[in-house]
Amino acid sequence: MDLDLKGSKVAVTGGSRGIGKSIATLFAAEGCDVSICARGPETIEKTRAEIESHGVKSFGTALQGRDGEAVRTWTRDTCDAFGGLDVLVCSLxxxxxxxxxxxxxxxxxxxxMSATRAVEEAYPHLKSSENAAILVVSSMAAAETFVSPMAYNSMKAALITWSKQLAEQFAPKGIRVNCLEPGPTMFPGSNWEMIKVARSRTYSGVLRQQPTRRMAEAEEIARSAVFLCSPAARWxxxxxxxxxxxxxKGVQF
Structure with missing residues (x-):
């Protein structure tokens, strides 16, 4: 299937490792210019080199996700560097x-808040795109009780509601908004890598609940993300x- 993404301008928050990095590099492989932001300058530069190896442009900024003005500035700078924006992926x-x-x-x-700030800054540019899309990365932890009560699960649930509301508001402007709920995913430097060593019983318990008895790879999540952002998923x-x-285990009606 041709995703019809070549030439698109893409911004990915949290795009230097794990799922975010896989999303960013997969967009680049499809012929998109890609901008990323994350904490580490070194990982930013390594990921930019991977992006540019596909013959496309890259942009990147090291920042703290809690720094609202930094997130806004990166979004504006991305749009300036690329001359617009077609796709925004919020995965910080x-x-x-x-x-x-x-x-x-x-x-x-x-x-x-990093997602809401990025969307607010990107909106004027996205509404000028012919194939505008926003993808909000949530988690399956938002869908059922998972491990223990924690802020992560609740904030990921909030993102689902917010993305649905955005979709209704932005549809008349030609901007699609969807949400992705990845399951447990293993990649270098992931929380699951740490949990496997420090809390082996928790790790084993999660694996037992997984029908395939393994965790996802980041690229397996990224493929679904890139499809949802592409013109191939325009409806x-x-x-x-x-x-x-x-x-x-819940049934989605």
Whole structure:
């Protein structure tokens, strides 16, 4: 299937490792110019080199996801560098944590507010695109009780509701908005890599609930993400796609 993405201008928050990086590099492989932001300057530069190896342009900024003005500036700078924007993927995340109050503030700022700030800045450019799309990366942890009460799960649930509301509001402007719910995913530097060592019983318990008895690879999640953002999915908006290898047990009506 031709995704018809070649020449598109794409911005991915949290695009230097894991799922975000796989999304960014897969867009580049489809012929898109790609901008990323994340914390580490070194990983930003390595990912930009991978993006540019596909013969496309890259842009990247190291920033803290809690820094609202930095997120806004990166979004504006991306649009200036590329001369517009067609696709915005919001995948910045604070990760897991506990139910401690500090993690609630951290998840609120990084998972939720970084997305709202990026969308606000990108909106004027997206509405000028002929194939505008926003993808919000949530988590299957928003869909059912998972591990223990924590801010991460609740903030990911909030993103689902927000993305659906955006889809209704932006549809008349020609901007599609969808949400992705990845299941447990293993990649270098992931929380699951740490949990496998430090909390082996928790890790084993999650694997037992996974019908395939393995975790996802980042690229397996990225393929669904890129499809949802492409013109090939032009009649899909307001949807939440769960990509978890059958992990969750609820029936989606």
């Amino acid at each position: 995340s604070a990760g897991g944590g506990t139910n401690d109050e500090r993690y609630w503030y951290r998840s609120f700022e990084i998972d939720l 899909v908006t307001g949807a939440t796609l769960r990509v978890d290898g059958g992990y969750t």
